[in-house]
Amino acid sequence: MNIRKQLFTFSTLICFLFGSFYVTGVQNILGHESRLYSIGNEDFWITVGSMNEPVYVDDKSGAEAFVRMADPANPLDRNANGTKMLEGLEKTLKFEISAGDKKKILEIEPAFNDPGHYEAVFYPTIETTYNYRLSGTINNVTLSLDFQCSTAEGEGNQDNSTKQISEGVTQKAQTGAFGCITARTDASFPEPYISNNEILQMINQSKGNSSSN
DSSP, rough: OOHHHHHHHHHHHHHHHHHHHHHHHHHHHTTTTEEEEEETTEEEEEEEEETTTSTTTTTTTTEEEEEEEETOOTTTTTTTTTTTEOOOOOGEEEEEETTTTTEEEEOOOOOTTOTTTTEEEEOSSSOOOEEEEEEETTTEEEEEEEOHHHHHHHHOOOOOOOOOEEETTEEEEEEEEEEBBBOOOTTTOOSSOOOHHHHHHHHHHHHHHHHHO
C-alpha cells in the first residue's frame, strides 16, 4: 500500500512539473511578435520579444527569440504538430538592441532546457522605445530582421501579405506585438521607486550645484 502511495505521489509530481514547464513556455511566447519567413526556400517562424514581460525599468530582462521550422503541411500555424525547434543558432545569430541613439550588440545564449529559445540579457535603464535587430544566418542565408516594441494593447495586427526582406528572405505572415519598457511609478509600493538613472542624474546635479557654490 505504501509503495502504491509513493508511486501515485511521484506520478502527480511529474505531471505537475511537466504542466508547469508547458505553462511557462506558453507564457514566454505570449506578448511577443511572430513572423513567418521563407529563408532559403524553407519556412521558419521567428518569434521575438522581451524576456520576463511585463518589463519595468531596471528589471533583469533582455531580447529573446524562438525559432522553429514551420510545418510544411500547415505553415501558417506556428503551433502545428510538424513544426521543429531549431537548435545551435547561438553560433550564427546575435541581437543588436537600440534605444534612441544608443546601440549595443549582444551575443545570444540558448535558454536552459528549452530548444529553439535564445536569450540576450540586459537591464533596461529608461522608459522608451526599444528596437531589437536579429542578424546572422539561418539555413545558410544571411538575414537582418528588425523588431520594435509597441505601446498598443492587444496582440497587434495580423498581416499575411508577402514582403521581400532581402535576398533569400521573404516575410509571409506577421502577428502579435511585444510591449515597451514601463516605468515603475505606478507599480512601486510602499515608497515611490526612483530608477538608477534618476539617482545618477540627482548625483550629477548635486555635484554641479556644489561646484557652482
